[in-house]
């Protein structure tokens with residue numbers, strides 16, 4: 509899979525040279541390319557922004573510079589999917605990460621200032637390309653780079669061969685079951701007078717699985733009532749619903 513990230517702060521994406529995503533890049537599992545948007549400017553000052561039509565504070569990123577950059581990294585690849593982080597987008601979820609991990613080419617356009625001229629998304633949609641304007645949560649960032657880091661990590665870890673034990677991807681939070689993660693413990697068995705739940709020391713796997721599912725349901729109900737609403741109730745047995 510190829511991912512191109514375009515930004516005026518390419519060094520922001522240096523974290524993607526580390527850990528699992530970095531390993532995936534070095535092994536060739538992930539072809540991640542980071543670009544400086546200013547490489548597509550045509551003026552001496554390498555200008556990427558201008559004042560907003562209609563007035564208002566701040567600056568808007570120019571469509572001509574972004575068009576040149578996106579055209580260049582998309583090339584003539586009909587499969588390229590343009591992803592534009594934005595505070596006003598649909599929220600990026602594990603479902604998006606799963607879908608993106610099956611694709612061959614993502615182009616992530618990291619805006620700054622007040623955002624990217626709306627005609628950029630409009631132009632690529634009109635050209636029949638997939639364009640996703642995505643938020644990573646209901647809080648305001650200064651630009652798209654942090655969102656790009658989040659998305660690239662969430663997608664990269666799902667690529668076959670990136671995570672050592674693929675089983676660890678199966679029962680994780682926000683997975684298909686739609687539950688939050690259960691609490692996890694490791695040695696020492698006693699720490700600061702705090703013990704491990706007995707059932708986890710029992711070796712009784714059916715009881716352990718049930719205990720974990722109960723804790724996941726409790727947590728989800730307590731912390732994410734919105735997720736409970738979306739639970740596939742038919743998939744839960746009567747014991748689950750007694751909680």
Ligand SMILES: Nc1cc(-c2ccc3ccn(Cc4ccccc4)c3c2)n[nH]1
Pocket residue numbers: 593594595596618619620621622623624642643644645646647648649650651652653655
């Ligand atoms: N989840 C999420 C995403 C962003 C985000 C993404 C891209 C950009 C590009 C410029 N900004 C700054 C900005 C702040 C407020 C209003 C408009 C633009 C961005 C913020 N914030 N929060």
